[in-house]
Amino acid sequence: MTEFTLKDRMAMARQKMPEQEPVERRGNFTEVNLGFTAELAVAEAQRCLMCRRPVCIEGCPVGVQIRDFIGLVAEGDFDGAAKVIKLDNSLPAVCGRVCPQEDQCEGACVLGRKDKPIAIGALERFVADYERLNGIATADAPPVSTGKSVAIVGSGPAGLACATDLARLGHDVTVFEALHVLGGVLSYGIPEFRLPKEIVQAEIIQLEKLGVTFTTNAVIGMIDTLDDLLGEEGFDAIFVGVGAGLPRFPAIPGENLVGVYSANEFLTRVNLMKAYKPDAETPVYDVTGKTVAVFGGGNTAMDAVRTAVRLGAAKASIVYRRSEAEMPARNEEIVHAKHEGVEFRMLANPVEFLGNEEGVLTAMRLQEMELGEPDQSGRQSPVPITGSEWVEDVDMVVVAIGNSPNPLLQKTTPDLEQTRRGTLVADGVTGRTSKHGVFAGGDIVTGGATVILAMGAGRRAAVSINDYLNTGEWEIEPEAPLVG
Amino acid sequence: MFNILEARDLAPGVRYVRVEAPKIARRRKAGQFVIIRATSDGERIPLTIADSNAEEGWIALIVQGVGKATKTLNRLGAGDAIPDVAGPLGMPSRIERFGTVVSIGGGVGTAIAYPSAVALKEAGNQVISIIGGRDSSYVLLEEEMRAVCDEVYPTTDDGSYGYHGFVTDKLTDLIEEGRHLDFVLAIGPIPMMKAVAEVTRPHSIETVVSLNPIMVDGTGMCGGCRVAVGGETKFACVDGPEFDAHLVDFELLAMRNRAYAGFENTRLDEMDQECDRPQLLPVVPGGSA
Numbered sequence: 202m203t204e205f206t207l208k209d210r211m212a213m214a215r216q217k218m219p220e221q222e223p224v225e226r227r228g229n230f231t232e233v234n235l236g237f238t239a240e241l242a243v244a245e246a247q248r249c250l251m252c253r254r255p256v257c258i259e260g261c262p263v264g265v266q267i268r269d270f271i272g273l274v275a276e277g278d279f280d281g282a283a284k285v286i287k288l289d290n291s292l293p294a295v296c297g298r299v300c301p302q303e304d305q306c307e308g309a310c311v312l313g314r315k316d317k318p319i320a321i322g323a324l325e326r327f328v329a330d331y332e333r334l335n336g337i338a339t340a341d342a343p344p345v346s347t348g349k350s351v352a353i354v355g356s357g358p359a360g361l362a363c364a365t366d367l368a369r370l371g372h373d374v375t376v377f378e379a380l381h382v383l384g385g386v387l388s389y390g391i392p393e394f395r396l397p398k399e400i401v402q403a404e405i406i407q408l409e410k411l412g413v414t415f416t417t418n419a420v421i422g423m424i425d426t427l428d429d430l431l432g433e434e435g436f437d438a439i440f441v442g443v444g445a446g447l448p449r450f451p452a453i454p455g456e457n458l459v460g461v462y463s464a465n466e467f468l469t470r471v472n473l474m475k476a477y478k479p480d481a482e483t484p485v486y487d488v489t490g491k492t493v494a495v496f497g498g499g500n501t502a503m504d505a506v507r508t509a510v511r512l513g514a515a516k517a518s519i520v521y522r523r524s525e526a527e528m529p530a531r532n533e534e535i536v537h538a539k540h541e542g543v544e545f546r547m548l549a550n551p552v553e554f555l556g557n558e559e560g561v562l563t564a565m566r567l568q569e570m571e572l573g574e575p576d577q578s579g580r581q582s583p584v585p586i587t588g589s590e591w592v593e594d595v596d597m598v599v600v601a602i603g604n605s606p607n608p609l610l611q612k613t614t615p616d617l618e619q620t621r622r623g624t625l626v627a628d629g630v631t632g633r634t635s636k637h638g639v640f641a642g643g644d645i646v647t648g649g650a651t652v653i654l655a656m657g658a659g660r661r662a663a664v665s666i667n668d669y670l671n672t673g674e675w676e677i678e679p680e681a682p683l684v685g
Numbered sequence: 686m687f688n689i690l691e692a693r694d695l696a697p698g699v700r701y702v703r704v705e706a707p708k709i710a711r712r713r714k715a716g717q718f719v720i721i722r723a724t725s726d727g728e729r730i731p732l733t734i735a736d737s738n739a740e741e742g743w744i745a746l747i748v749q750g751v752g753k754a755t756k757t758l759n760r761l762g763a764g765d766a767i768p769d770v771a772g773p774l775g776m777p778s779r780i781e782r783f784g785t786v787v788s789i790g791g792g793v794g795t796a797i798a799y800p801s802a803v804a805l806k807e808a809g810n811q812v813i814s815i816i817g818g819r820d821s822s823y824v825l826l827e828e829e830m831r832a833v834c835d836e837v838y839p840t841t842d843d844g845s846y847g848y849h850g851f852v853t854d855k856l857t858d859l860i861e862e863g864r865h866l867d868f869v870l871a872i873g874p875i876p877m878m879k880a881v882a883e884v885t886r887p888h889s890i891e892t893v894v895s896l897n898p899i900m901v902d903g904t905g906m907c908g909g910c911r912v913a914v915g916g917e918t919k920f921a922c923v924d925g926p927e928f929d930a931h932l933v934d935f936e937l938l939a940m941r942n943r944a945y946a947g948f949e950n951t952r953l954d955e956m957d958q959e960c961d962r963p964q965l966l967p968v969v970p971g972g973s974a
C-alpha cells in the first residue's frame with residue numbers, strides 16, 4: 202500500500218458523499234445519500250493523520266475508536282474496521298447516518314480547524330453497510346446465562362443499546378415496546394429517505410440472535426406497571442428508555458383545525474404507517490400541489506418539511522423564530538432541504554391558525570421576531586416585533602417545536618421521581634432512579650437529544666445494572682450529577 | 686398473533702368479536718379500549734373493550750363496520766387471528782356511588798356503555814339504561830343490559846320497537862316525570878352525545894361522554910386525538926376518552942373526524958370492488974362522524 206506523508210494527506214480533498222439528484226429525490230422516499238464506494242472510503246480514510254492523540258474520539262459520546270477503525274479502512278480491512286466500531290457502538294449504520302457529526306466527532310477532528318475534517322460519519326456508515334450487505338456480521342454466540350432477568354421499557358436507541366450489552370453479559374433481556382414496530386424514533390420518526398427501515402430491522406435481528414426477547418404492543422404503565430414487572434413478572438431490574446414522545450403545541454388559536462399536525466403525527470402516519478405508499482391503509486392529508494409550512498428548526502422540522510416535498514407539496518417552507526445560525530438541525534439536513542427547494546423563513550413565528558367553516562386550515566397569522574438577550578440555552582432569545590403581524594394562505598401546517606416526556610409511565614409509578622419538566626431524575630453516570638431496581642436513560646432523562654447520547658446512556662446503565670445484579674447493592678451517590 | 690375465539694353478527698354490520706388476550710383481560714377496567722390492527726399492513730384503530738373474562742383470558746369487542754379497517758375485522762371469524770392488540774388504553778370510567786345514574790347508548794355506543802353500566806351497578810347505583818337504535822335491529826345488548834340494570838328503555842327512531850323517539854326524548858321524559866338523576870353517561874354518535882349534553886345542562890346533571898376522535902398510537906405520542914374540553918386541548922387517548930359533556934367542543938370533534946373523509950371513501954370503493962359481496966352497510970344515525 203502506498204505510504205503518504207503528512208503533507209500528502211493534508212493536500213487531499215475531502216471525498217464527497219454521492220447522493221441522489223435533488224430533482225429526482227424530491228419525488229421518492231428512497232435514501233438521499235448513496236454511501237461511499239470502497240474506493241471513496243479508502244481515499245477518504247487515507248486523509249486521516251492517524252493523530253497520536255486522536256481528539257476526534259473526545260467528540261464522540263460513546264468513544265468509538267475512530268483512528269483505529271479509519272486506519273483499517275485505509276488498509277482495506279473493512280471487516281476489521283467493523284469489529285473495532287462495534288466495540289463501542291452497536292448501531293453504527295444508524296449513527297453514521299444520523300449523528301450530528303459536525304458537533305461531535307468531526308467537529309473535534311484536527312483537520313477541521315484548517316480545512317475539512319475527516320468524513321467520520323460517512324466512513325462509519327460505509328463500514329457498517331459493508332458488513333451488513335456482505336453478511337459477515339458475526340453475531341456473538343449467546344453467552345452463558347446468569348439467570349438474572351432485565352426488562353427494558355422502550356425499544357428506541359437507549360433501550361436497544363442497553364439490551365445489547367446486558368444480553369452479551371448473559372442476562373435474560375426482554376424489551377417491551379408500546380407500538381407494533383420496534384426502534385422508537387428510528388422507526389416512527391426519522392424518514393426512510395434518511396434512514397432506511399431495513400437497516401433498523403437488521404440491527405434488531407442481530408439482537409434477536411443474541412437471545413433478546415421483544416414484546417410489541419406492550420404499553421407499560423397500562424398493561425403492566427413497573428411494580429408488576431419487578432413483582433409478579435419476576436424481573437430483577439428495569440431500564441426505562443421511553444423517550445420524549447409528547448408533542449408540544451404552540452397554544453395559539455386554531456391549533457386544532459384539520460390540517461394542523463404535530464410532527465409526530467405527520468411522521469408517524471408517513472413512516473410507521475407507510476402513508477406515502479399508494480396502497481397504504483392509513484391516510485395522510487393530501488398535500489399535492491398545496492402550500493405547507495413547518496414550524497421549528499431541528500431535525501424533526503427538516504424531516505417533516507422534506508417529507509411534505511416528497512408527498513407533492515407545491516411550496517414547502519421552514520418557519521423558524523430564530524435565525525439560521527441557531528437552528529439545531531444537522532447541517533447536512535439543512536443543505537439537503539435547501540437543494541430540494543424548501544424555503545427557509547427565519548425570525549417568524551405563528552400567532553394564529555385560521556380556518557373555514559368546515560374547520561379546515563386555510564391561513565396562518567405570523568409575526569416577525571428579532572433576537573434579544575441570550576436565554577438559558579445560551580442562544581439569543583427571539584422577541585416579537587410589535588405590529589409586525591401578517592396573514593398568508595397555507596393548506597397544511599406541521600408543528601415541530603419539540604417534544605416533552607410522555608407522562609404515561611410516571612402516572613402509574615408515583616415513586617419514580619421526576620423534574621418539573623417531566624423528565625425522570627436519574628444519576629448521570631449510573632442511570633439509577635429514585636426507585637430501587639429501576640434505571641433510566643435517553644430522552645426520558647435528558648429531554649429530546651440525540652440517538653448517540655441515548656445509546657451512550659443505555660450503555661452506561663447496562664454497566665450499572667450488571668453491577669447491581671451481581672452485588673445486589675443499591676446505592677446512589679447523593680452528590681452524583683443528576684441529569685434532568 | 687391474537688386468536689379470535691368467537692365472532693358473530695349482533696345487528697346488520699355490527700359484530701361481536703371475542704379475542705384471546707389474557708393479560709389485557711386481567712388488567713382492563715370499564716371504559717378502557719384497545720388499539721388493534723386487523724391485518725399486517727392495516728390501520729391502527731381504537732375499539733372499546735366491551736367485556737372480558739380474566740379466568741378464560743379473553744376480551745370482547747363490538748365492532749361496527751364503517752370503513753375499511755372495521756369491515757376487514759368484521760369479515761374474520763373464529764380460528765382467524767389478528768396481528769396486533771395493544772391495551773388496555775385510556776383512563777378507566779369514573780365509577781362512584783352517585784345514586785341514580787342513566788346509561789345512554791346509541792347504536793354501537795351501547796357496547797361501549799355496557800361495561801360501565803355493569804361497573805356502576807356494582808358500585809351500588811340505581812342504573813337506568815336507555816338503548817337507542819335507528820330501528821329494532823340496531824337496539825344492541827338489550828338482554829345483557831336487562832341482566833344488570835334496574836330499568837331498561839329501548840328506543841327506536843322509527844318506532845319499530847320500544848319507545849318511539851330519540852334517546853334524548855326518553856331522557857327528557859324521565860326528567861319531566863320528576864325522576865331525580867345524579868349522573869348520566871352517554872355514548873354514541875356525536876350529534877346524540879351533544880343533544881344529551883343539552884338536555885342535562887339546564888338541570889345541572891353531571892354528564893359524561895366517551896369521545897371517538899381519530900387515533901393513531903393511543904399512547905399520547907401523536908396528538909392526533911386532541912379534543913377541546915373547557916377551552917383546553919386534551920389528548921383523548923390518555924386524558925380520556927371520557928370527558929365532561931358540558932365542556933366538550935362537539936363541533937370541533939365532528940370536524941376533525943371528517944379529516945380523511947375523501948380518502949376513506951376511495952379506500953372503501955376499492956374494497957367493495959375487491960370483494961364478491963358488496964358490503965356497504967347502513968350506518969347508525971349520525972354515523973361515527
Ligand SMILES: Cc1cc2nc3c(=O)[nH]c(=O)nc-3n(C[C@H](O)[C@H](O)[C@H](O)COP(=O)(O)OP(=O)(O)OC[C@H]3O[C@@H](n4cnc5c(N)ncnc54)[C@H](O)[C@@H]3O)c2cc1C
Pocket residue numbers: 299300301354355356357358359360377378379380383384385386387390391419420421422442443444445446468500501502504531607609610642643644645649650651652653655
Ligand atoms: C423526527 C426526528 C428526527 C430526529 N433526527 C435525529 C438525527 O438526525 N440525529 C440524532 O442524533 N437524533 C435525532 N433525533 C432525536 C433522536 O431520535 C432521539 O434523541 C432518540 O431516538 C432518543 O432515543 P430513546 O431511546 O431515548 O427514545 P425513543 O427513540 O423515543 O424511543 C422510545 C420508545 O419507547 C416507547 N415507549 C414509550 N412509552 C412506552 C411505554 N409506556 N411502554 C413501552 N414502550 C414505550 C416508544 O414507543 C418508543 O418506541 C430525531 C428525533 C425525531 C423525532
Ligand SMILES: Cc1cc2nc3c(=O)[nH]c(=O)nc-3n(C[C@H](O)[C@H](O)[C@H](O)COP(=O)(O)OP(=O)(O)OC[C@H]3O[C@@H](n4cnc5c(N)ncnc54)[C@H](O)[C@@H]3O)c2cc1C
Pocket residue numbers: 718728729730731732733734746747748749750751752753754755756793796797896897898899900926942943946949950973974
Ligand atoms: C376510544 C374509542 C373507542 C371506540 N370504540 C369503538 C367500538 O367499541 N366499536 C366500534 O365499532 N367503534 C369504536 N370506535 C370507532 C372506531 O375506532 C372507528 O369506527 C374506526 O377507527 C373506523 O375505522 P375504519 O377504517 O373502519 O373506517 P374509516 O374508513 O377510517 O372511517 C369511517 C368513519 O369513521 C370515522 N373514523 C375514522 N377513523 C377513526 C378512528 N380512528 N376513530 C374514530 N373514528 C374514526 C370517520 O369519521 C370516518 O368518516 C372507537 C373509537 C375510539 C376513539
Ligand code: SF4
Pocket residue numbers: 260261262263264265267290296297300302305306307321322325653
Ligand atoms: S457514533 Fe456518531 S459521534 Fe461517534 S464516531 Fe460515530 S458518527 Fe461520530
Ligand code: SF4
Pocket residue numbers: 248249250251252255256257258267268271309310311312319321
Ligand atoms: S482527529 Fe481527525 S485526523 Fe486525527 S485521528 Fe481523528 S479523524 Fe484522524
Ligand code: FES
Pocket residue numbers: 899900901902903904905906907908909910911920921922923
Ligand atoms: S392517538 Fe396519538 S396521542 Fe392520542
